[in-house]
Amino acid sequence: xxxxxxxxxxxxxxxxxxxxxxxxxxxxxxxxxxxxxxxxxxxxxxxxxxxxxxxxxxxxxxxxxxxxxxxxxxxxxxxxxxxxxxxxxxxxxxxxxxxxxxxxxxxxxxxxxxxxxxxxxxxxxxxxxxxxxxxxxxxxxxxxxxxxxxxxxxxxxxxxxxxxxxxxxxxxxxxxxxxxxxxxxxxxxxxxxxxxxxxxxxxxxxxxxxxxxxxxxxxxxxxxxxxxxxxxxxxxxxxxxxxxxxxxxxxxxxxxxxxxxxxxxxxxxxxxxxxxxxxxxxxxxxxxxxxxxxxxxxxxxxxxxxxxxxxxxxxxxxxxxxxxxxxxxxxxxxxxxxxxxxxxxxxxxxxxxxxxxxxxxxxxxxxxxxxxxxxxxxxxxxxxxxxxxxxxxxxxxxxxxxxxxxxxxxxxxxxxxxxxxxxxxxxxxxxxxxx
Amino acid sequence: xxxxxxxxxxxxxxxxxxxxxxxxxxxxxxxxxxxxxxxxxxxxxxxxxxxxxxxxxxxxxxxxxxxxxxxxxxxxxxxxxxxxxxxxxxxxxxxxxxxxxxxxxxxxxxxxxxxxxxxxxxxxxxxxxxxxxxxxxxxxxxxxxxxxxxxxxxxxxxxxxxxxxxxxxxxxxxxxxxxxxxxxxxxxxxxxxxxxxxxxxxxxxxxxxxxxxxxxxxx
Numbered sequence: 001x002x003x004x005x006x007x008x009x010x011x012x013x014x015x016x017x018x019x020x021x022x023x024x025x026x027x028x029x030x031x032x033x034x035x036x037x038x039x040x041x042x043x044x045x046x047x048x049x050x051x052x053x054x055x056x057x058x059x060x061x062x063x064x065x066x067x068x069x070x071x072x073x074x075x076x077x078x079x080x081x082x083x084x085x086x087x088x089x090x091x092x093x094x095x096x097x098x099x100x101x102x103x104x105x106x107x108x109x110x111x112x113x114x115x116x117x118x119x120x121x122x123x124x125x126x127x128x129x130x131x132x133x134x135x136x137x138x139x140x141x142x143x144x145x146x147x148x149x150x151x152x153x154x155x156x157x158x159x160x161x162x163x164x165x166x167x168x169x170x171x172x173x174x175x176x177x178x179x180x181x182x183x184x185x186x187x188x189x190x191x192x193x194x195x196x197x198x199x200x201x202x203x204x205x206x207x208x209x210x211x212x213x214x215x216x217x218x219x220x221x222x223x224x225x226x227x228x229x230x231x232x233x234x235x236x237x238x239x240x241x242x243x244x245x246x247x248x249x250x251x252x253x254x255x256x257x258x259x260x261x262x263x264x265x266x267x268x269x270x271x272x273x274x275x276x277x278x279x280x281x282x283x284x285x286x287x288x289x290x291x292x293x294x295x296x297x298x299x300x301x302x303x304x305x306x307x308x309x310x311x312x313x314x315x316x317x318x319x320x321x322x323x324x325x326x327x328x329x330x331x332x333x334x335x336x337x338x339x340x341x342x343x344x345x346x347x348x349x350x351x352x353x354x355x356x357x358x359x360x361x362x363x364x365x366x367x368x369x370x371x372x373x374x375x376x377x378x379x380x381x382x383x384x385x386x387x388x389x390x391x392x393x394x395x396x397x398x399x400x401x402x403x404x405x406x407x408x409x410x411x412x413x414x415x416x417x418x419x420x421x422x423x424x425x426x427x428x429x430x431x432x433x434x435x
Numbered sequence: 436x437x438x439x440x441x442x443x444x445x446x447x448x449x450x451x452x453x454x455x456x457x458x459x460x461x462x463x464x465x466x467x468x469x470x471x472x473x474x475x476x477x478x479x480x481x482x483x484x485x486x487x488x489x490x491x492x493x494x495x496x497x498x499x500x501x502x503x504x505x506x507x508x509x510x511x512x513x514x515x516x517x518x519x520x521x522x523x524x525x526x527x528x529x530x531x532x533x534x535x536x537x538x539x540x541x542x543x544x545x546x547x548x549x550x551x552x553x554x555x556x557x558x559x560x561x562x563x564x565x566x567x568x569x570x571x572x573x574x575x576x577x578x579x580x581x582x583x584x585x586x587x588x589x590x591x592x593x594x595x596x597x598x599x600x601x602x603x604x605x606x607x608x609x610x611x612x613x614x615x616x617x618x619x620x621x622x623x624x625x626x627x628x629x630x631x632x633x634x635x636x637x638x639x640x641x642x643x644x645x646x647x648x649x650x651x652x653x654x
Binding site for chain 1: 576
């Protein structure tokens with residue numbers, strides 16, 4: 001049900017609730033039911049969440065964010081649902097209640113998964129919140145900023161209208177940076193895609209990707225019909241749109257017979273393509289999906305990538321949640337930094353326990369969420385300052401954009417850099433020729 | 436039939452039947468829901484992921500160091516009363532005698548005086564837990580009838596047990612009857628509320644640990 005939430009087509013409150021509950025019930029498998037049943041209301045998940053830690057407001061307790069859905073599950077499909085209804089132990093979820101929850105499920109959750117690491121019962125709270133977002137979408141309660149981008153991207157491949165098509169902007173970046181942008185090759189070993197954040201804000205990162213791949217001598221290509229890495233369907237909770245957006249890339253990778261689909265520096269694109277795309281595709285993908293950091297780490301291990309030592313002081317690194325905590329790409333960035341001879345001063349909370357930048361899960365795109373986001377990310381900025389590092393690296397362009405935004409807002413004196421750009425600047429050894 | 440006779444006769448039998456069938460149905464009802472296949476390419480093998488699941492069953496018993504400053508006190512409180520409950524249930528001679536009559540197994544008991552001290556401490560911790568639940572903003576928000584009723588029914592078993600041991604307030608047989616009756620009530624309530632976490636704890640940790648290990652992510 002992908003109808004837009006415009007005034008004339010707005011569903012009635014009752015239809016909204018029905019839609020939300022139907023969407024939730026459709027996806028609720030044994031594992032999710034088990035998770036909902038396991039909660040003991042200990043509230044410990046609050047202590048992992050940067051939104052709660054920053055505000056001490058109980059409503060930001062992660063498991064509370066799925067309360068209406070827990071309520072619906074107990075009433076509709078739990079083991080004793082008829083008794084629950086008979087004795088009125090759980091009320092029906094109301095449209096007003098769901099409306100109130102939009103703030104909790106979108107503005108104040110980055111889907112970062114830190115809560116899933118603290119739960120003593122082992123509940124993956126973030127997975128439940130992601131499912132709850134799907135139901136909110138079905139109810140027409142996805143935030144317009146995410147909904148509209150998802151709608152446009154599913155139709156056109158671009159989440160936002162641009163004066164020039166992204167394809168042309170990509171080629172222009174290549175010309176300006178003096179790098180070859182391989183585009184629309186009929187066959188390639190690796191298919192590349194690009195975050196629109198990089199096209200719009202960080203063209204150096206786009207050039208760095210092309211430069212590194214050229215240096216490695218890998219036959220690779222961007223594809224005009226599957227260019228953008230981001231997936232706004234994932235953010236908005238629109239499962240069908242998420243699938244359509246993923247399919248655009250999958251079909252292009254299949255068409256060019258790619259063995260690898262390389263996800264650029266974009267955390268949630270990695271989750272959407274690496275861990276969720278095959279499930280939406282309905283079968284295993286006929287190629288592997290790798291994050292660029294992970295791919296370069298593999299090249300380094302195999303001796304195909306050599307890097308010069310960087311002449312710099314101490315650096316620190318922000319672990320993007322979707323890559324590390326939810327994706328397992330923990331060692332590769334550190335191996336690359338080590339290969340460049342960087343002296344890395346880790347953040348107090350790093351690796352799987354790192355705090356989110358605050359912009360993940362589409363929150364950076366939500367204007368109304370900005371004041372809360374600034375409060376939530378303050379602790380992260382302090383951690384970066386406390387390292388005393390001269391340079392600050394990360395490997396996700398949305399994280400980078402969030403930190404750049406904080407730089408302006410807080411007049412913060414740190415600049416987030418792309419790990420990929422640093423690697424591209426330190427390439428050593430002769431450029432390999434393409435097979 | 437007097438109170439004690441009913442409590443440990445028909446009452447206990449009914450309670451055990453409700454407990455067994457209720458717990459089984461609660462687990463089966465979830466297991467009957469649909470399963471989604473993972474088509475994505477795992478980072479780790481099935482064996483490695485299964486090992487991750489097994490390890491997480493144990494490792495989540497102790498919070499990650501990063502979280503201890505914020506959660507240590509609350510978790511210590513939670514663990515303390517659970518340990519107290521285990522000792523009362525498993526190390527008190529009359530309870531062991533009940534187990535022997537039901538299963539044929541027995542083991543050495545702790546002295547009654549020690550169990551009494553443990554019971555008083557556990558009850559005190561129980562009150563502290565209740566105090567925390569009503570004064571802590573997060574816990575108060577999350578709490579519902581299930582939380583308070585499960586607390587009440589478990590505390591009732593401890594209180595009546597202490598009263599029976601101390602022969603306090605009524606005839607011993609009456610106090611013991613009330614104690615067994617409150618235990619019967621606990622067994623009947625068990626499958627319907629959060630006490631079920633005793634059965635969910637290890638599988639829940641194992642599932643999450645397995646899925647995280649499959650991705651090579653920390654668990």
